[in-house]
Amino acid sequence: MSNQATAVPLRKDWEGGVSPFGVSYGKLFMWFFLVSDALTFSSLLCAYGFMRHKYTGQWAHPNEVFHHFPFLEGKNLPLAYVGFMTFDLIMSSVTMVLAVEAGHRKNRRQVMMWLFFTIIGGLIFVGSQCWEWYHFITGPEVGVDGYQGVFRDYIMNGRHIINPHFTGANLVVNSYTMLPTFGDFFFCITGFHGFHVFSGVIINIIILAMVANGIMDKRGHYEMVEKAGLYWHFVDLVWVFVFTFFYLL
Amino acid sequence: MSSFFEEYEGYPNYEKMAVHDEAHGKVVRKKLWMVFWIMLIVTLFELFIGFKYSETLGEINKEYLFIFLTVAKAFFIVFVFMHLGDEKKALKYVIIAPYTLFIFYLAFMAITEGTYTSTIRDILNVTMHQ
Numbered sequence A: 001m002s003n004q005a006t007a008v009p010l011r012k013d014w015e016g017g018v019s020p021f022g023v024s025y026g027k028l029f030m031w032f033f034l035v036s037d038a039l040t041f042s043s044l045l046c047a048y049g050f051m052r053h054k055y056t057g058q059w060a061h062p063n064e065v066f067h068h069f070p071f072l073e074g075k076n077l078p079l080a081y082v083g084f085m086t087f088d089l090i091m092s093s094v095t096m097v098l099a100v101e102a103g104h105r106k107n108r109r110q111v112m113m114w115l116f117f118t119i120i121g122g123l124i125f126v127g128s129q130c131w132e133w134y135h136f137i138t139g140p141e142v143g144v145d146g147y148q149g150v151f152r153d154y155i156m157n158g159r160h161i162i163n164p165h166f167t168g169a170n171l172v173v174n175s176y177t178m179l180p181t182f183g184d185f186f187f188c189i190t191g192f193h194g195f196h197v198f199s200g201v202i203i204n205i206i207i208l209a210m211v212a213n214g215i216m217d218k219r220g221h222y223e224m225v226e227k228a229g230l231y232w233h234f235v236d237l238v239w240v241f242v243f244t245f246f247y248l249l
Numbered sequence B: 001m002s003s004f005f006e007e008y009e010g011y012p013n014y015e016k017m018a019v020h021d022e023a024h025g026k027v028v029r030k031k032l033w034m035v036f037w038i039m040l041i042v043t044l045f046e047l048f049i050g051f052k053y054s055e056t057l058g059e060i061n062k063e064y065l066f067i068f069l070t071v072a073k074a075f076f077i078v079f080v081f082m083h084l085g086d087e088k089k090a091l092k093y094v095i096i097a098p099y100t101l102f103i104f105y106l107a108f109m110a111i112t113e114g115t116y117t118s119t120i121r122d123i124l125n126v127t128m129h130q
Helices: A025-054 A080-104 A108-138 A180-212 A215-219 A223-248 B002-006 B022-052 B059-081 B089-124
Strands: A153-156 A159-162
Touching: A025 A180, A025 A223, A025 B089, A080 A108, A080 A223, A080 B022, A080 B059, A108 A180, A108 A215, A108 A223, A180 A215, A180 A223, A215 A223, A223 B022, A223 B059, B022 B059
Parallel strands: none
Antiparallel strands: A153 A159
């Protein structure tokens, strides 16, 4: 069954009997899924653009919000960690495409090696995002008067107290700007993207297990790696846009 | 699903067609690493501009520069890493054309409406964040 295609004269694209797009069923629908997912992310980013233009001048400066770096607490390094996260995701994208390339050569060991590196890169990214969320939520280490207040308002002895020392952010209020929208969009967009990275890591782990068990060799092709790769590159693609529109501009 | 299609005589087995030998693999890998270096340099350049020249360059110029560089990176990811450049013309158009059309429209609407709302708020002197 393997090389039957060459024995039969090729038909024209839209006459039936062949895929007019020259790809398999699975890959075509992976592309369609990615287009619809891209539209979701685009809608979120366009809504973000709308709000940002609506509140011109009142929006927080990303340079002043995201300036922490792990193990270098207290130093002012604007956007350095986000730059590292971008580098990490691009790097894992490269290892993924190398896994796909090794799959085209049916080299099982190399596919496993590159997939493993991709998973590590994805886990580093998810961890970095947790770290960044933590710092965004708790805010600066100390407020203006040397006191950190995580909760904006609370009930004490039956009285509703508004905390004047509040630093950080939640869905209702944040100390970076007067606009709750800023925090909402941060949580929504980076959270949605982080969820995609997380599910991408899970998919990659499943694919790695399948490759390790020799399922791809039994099938005679590594297209499953290619499809998982499409999803992983898409996650990287979205991050490139989130990085620009949320952190740089 | 492939077994379902294999029942039709002469239906090409697209999954098994995507193979290449060691020599061709070398060429592909060289191209991939080159694209990686381009993307890395572009990202570092963006960060450098973001820190250093955010004031001198002007807000509008900076925005256009960043958007241009981002679209360039997106092009490399989609056409090289996701191999859309190697696919048939029909698939390229089916993926790119509807998405681009829709997104240009949506971005245009969002930015225009946002700016308009901002102007109206200035005129009416709205101080509440609503």
